[in-house]
Amino acid sequence: MYIKKILIAVVLLGLVGMGAFAFYVYTNVFSENTAFNNKEAHVYIPSNAQFRDVLEELEPLVDNIDSFELVARRKGYHTNIKPGHFIIKKGMNNNDIINTIRSKNIPINVKFNNQERLEDLAGHISRQIEADSLALLTAMRDPQFLTENDFSQDTALGMYIPNTYEFYWNSSAETFRDRMRTEYDRFWNESRVQKAKALGLSKGEVMALAAIVQKETAKVEERPRVAGVYINRLKRGMLLQADPTVIYAKKKKENDFEQVIKRVLYVDLELDSPFNTYKYAGVPPGPIAMPDISAIDAVLQPEQHDYLYFVADVTNFGYHKFAKTLAQHNVNKAEYVRWVNANGVNR
Template sequence: MYIKRIIIAVLLLGIVACAVFAYMVYGVFFTPNTSFNNETAYIYVKSNDDFNSVKAYVQPLLKNVDDFEATAERKGYTSNVKAGKYGIKKGMNNNEIVNALRSTNIPVKVSFNNQETVADLAGRIAAQIEADSVSLLTAFTDVDFLKENNFTATSKLALYIPNSYEFFWNTSAEKFRDKMLKEYHRFWNDQRLEKAKALNLSAVEVITLASIVHKETAKVDERPRVAGVYLNRLRTGMLLQADPTVIYALKLHQGNFNQVIKRVLYKDLELDSPYNTYKYAGLPPGPIAMPDISAIDAVLSPEKHGYYYFVANVENFGYHKFAKTLVQHNRNKQQYIRWINEQKINR
């Protein structure tokens, strides 16, 4: 009888111990362990981070970081950290947090537009994904990559079509560039390529002309008309004489793309640069900026007209006055020159 009681007591103690253990495990794994008020907190795990780095990231977000570590150890996460952007929702328990960190890398929207150089683009992208601007610039200017894909040092900016794209935050510089190449070919579908062919222009040449159109007018509804002017000049062998190309040439010559040039002077037109379309016929050797899609499509679907000249319209700011003859253009130009002198804009 005495032995029987001992056995029962031992069994009862075992049951109690198991219950206590189960309770403790439940508390560690399944009790909510967040300490922030927002609906979701985000952490960014770098490619070279280990578990100690992750623990440092999540510590300010948790009530009990030791319980989180115990759960991570139990689930094998401490030796299997993955880079990316991760969301921790308010009220999550440790089991859910570790699961989120293991398998729910959240894509990010990467947006860019209107960059004048690939260095500017690299800086813009580096602010949105893990890759830094140096590695991005190295990838963008890789000579072998450019040659393999029919780009040059002067046309490389044409590869990047301004838009919003979805990436994982931990995307490398090379993978970003390679996806942009795929997006470039997706953008240049059969319909756009046929339109470019009808204009006797390559895709890069279309983007180069579109970059000029983009710089000439911010008015999307005016871009097809401006594109029509430049295409008329190209067809008849006239110089493009586009002020934005001169501004680009000046910035390139001076090595300063941060300067603001509001007025092109007559002396600027003498700068010997392949980008100076007052001196050199045809298109410049590459885009002078990253044009909007609206500017690209304006070149591909230009307005058909007989205009060969245009100048800023001081009676309707943002738009231009168009002319078919040089005499008419000079009258329009005098009105603009009077206005710009009155504003004392010297540069």
């Protein structure tokens, strides 16, 4: 009888223990442990992150960080941390959260356009992926990479085609740069290559010319016409005489890309720079800004016309007046100069 009571007590204690364990497992592993109101939260875990860094990142997002830490250690996550961008959904338990940040690195969309220099591009990208701006700029300017890929410091910006691309957030600077080289090759398909050849232009010259077109007009529908003017000038051996190249040359020489120049003065036209198309014939040695795809394709397929000149149209802002002769251009230019003077645009 005494032994029977002992056995019953042991069984009961076992059941209580199993119940307690089940409660522990449910409470710590399978019960909801999120503290945000949105449907999901984004978690960014840097490369070389320590477990304490993960806990710090997750603490505002969970109800009970201690239970998360306990389960994470039980599952061995604390010694096998994965960097990346992860999405935690509302209502997840500790087990779900750990499985997510262990194996479900989600790509992000990286966007860029119209950057004026590699420095600007590096800064812009560094706000979207883990790599910092210095690492990105160093990778972009790497002499060995540029030489091996037929670019120079002047032409390097032309390798980056503005668009939206999928990247893992923890991509390195070199990974970003190398992917952009691949996208550049993909962009320059056989059709575009043949169009450039038909114009007698290299890829680099197309990019440099497209950058001028980009700066000349924000109106996408007008870009093929502007491109046609410059193609006509090149065919006739005329100077391009593009004001945006003078502005760029001035900024570059003075190492001040923050200055705003609304009016090019005659003294600026004498600036000795290979980017100054009032002094040097042909296409500049590199792009003066990052052209978008519409500007590039405008150069590759310019409007066929006989225009050689254009100036801002003060009666239809954002657009330009085009002329076939210098005499007509001077009439259009005089109208523009009168407007500029009347509105006090001195610089």
